[in-house]
Amino acid sequence: MPETPQKTRVAVVAFDGISPFHLSVPCMVFGDAMGADYPFEVVVCTADPLPLKTTAGFSLSDLAPLGAMKKAHAIVVPSWRDVNERPPARLLKALREAYARGAQIVGLCFGAHVLAEAGLLDGRRATTHWVYAEKMAERFPAVDIDPDVLYVEDRNVLTSAGTAAGIDACLHIVRRRLGSEVANRLARRLVVPPHRQGGQAQFIEQPLPSSAGGTRLAQLIDSVRRRLDEAHSLDSLASETRMSRRSFTRHFKALTGTTVQSWLLAERLTLSQRLLEQTDQSVERIAEMAGFGSVVSLRHHFRHRLGVNPTSWRRNFAREPSRTQRSSSTS
Structure with missing residues (x-):
């Protein structure tokens, strides 16, 4: 009989005061969303005494101790309860030890704060929720904070922007480990885009109002996707939408969060x-x-x-x- 492939063990770090949504993101993406043959195994562990109280009012119990991280191939810190609170020393130590033995370390949303406190972001690019990005850059000057992107991976350490960007980061891990077809299939099942272009900068300001220009631009994007073999430039695309170069650039950035190129x-x-x-x-x-x-x-x-x-x-x-x-x- 052929050997059963070893599953990738993902340890998700829960804590007292955790948001159920933040906890659910890695549990869903790496859990049973793709069925019994999905090659991930999720264990939720904690450094805090049980039971844990969530922000929704219910409690969590029967979680694994922090030692579960020792056998994990990837460790996800899905958020943190207070960026003004230093995480427990034993959690920081466990994260450093896991990274030293080759585990992938992931900090979603305010979870990036925990990774920074552990010293794992020093000398690396990282991101976090835009509301905390400036303060985090001041607090951790050795970290190169990019407040505009949805997620950043730098030498086996991955950080994401706020809240739903955690889904993008987790799908990125699936894409890197299993390929884009599997990641796309999973995204469809979760009813989310397989790969959002742009970054969180597009969410900081007011979204582009519905307009004829916006409709033309959306139609153009669909059209260009069908003819990527052709040469395209900022000027040629602006011409197709009958916009000026300046107006097209502004509308395109507002809609996608990124540049044409x-x-x-x-x-x-x-x-x-x-x-x-x-x-x-x-x-x-x-x-x-x-x-x-x-x-x-x-x-x-x-x-x-x-x-x-x-x-x-x-x-x-x-x-x-x-x-x-x-x-x-x-x-």
Whole structure:
């Protein structure tokens, strides 16, 4: 009989005063959302005495002790009750030890504060909820705080922006470990976007009002996704919506939270991932279909954003070995 693959053990740190929503995010994404064969195993642990009182008024009991972190491949701190309170010393020590042995450490929302207190963000890029970002940057000057992004991964340490951005960060982990097809399927089941473009800056100011310009822009975005193989520029897209360059830039940033070039790159990478996983097209042909222009450009952006080259991505996440790979391996 074939061996059962080892599941990735995820330890989620609960605490007295936790928000049920923050706790539910990693439990749902890494829990049973994809069924019995989902390769994650979740354990909720705590450094606080039981039972824990939640912000909704009910209590949590029968949780694992902090020692459960010792066997975890990834540890998620889903938030923190008070950024003016230093977390328990034994929690900080357990996080440092887990990182030292190679576990991935994740701080969602105010959970980034806990990671900073543990010293795990020193010399790294990180993010947190925008309402705390400025204060966190002042309190931890050794941390490079980026208040605009939804999540940041820097050398096996991942932090996210506020609240729902934790879902984006957890889906990012699924995408990196299991591929974009699995992450997209999970996102559909959770009824959330597979990969939101832009960052939390788009939520700080008032959202773009519904307008004819906004409708045209939304239609344009859908259209460009269907023709990523074509060359697009700020000027050409502004022309298609019959907006001035300045007006188009402002509306596009308000709607997506990012620039035209950043959005195009992310869309082209997403398409490339899907083609590598689901088709037998050559890497060269995929570079053309996704609009990269050359395989050199595709490889550069793939490695910069995803940490691997396109061939490695296909090897790890293709639904089954492609005909191209089979023929080359037998030649």
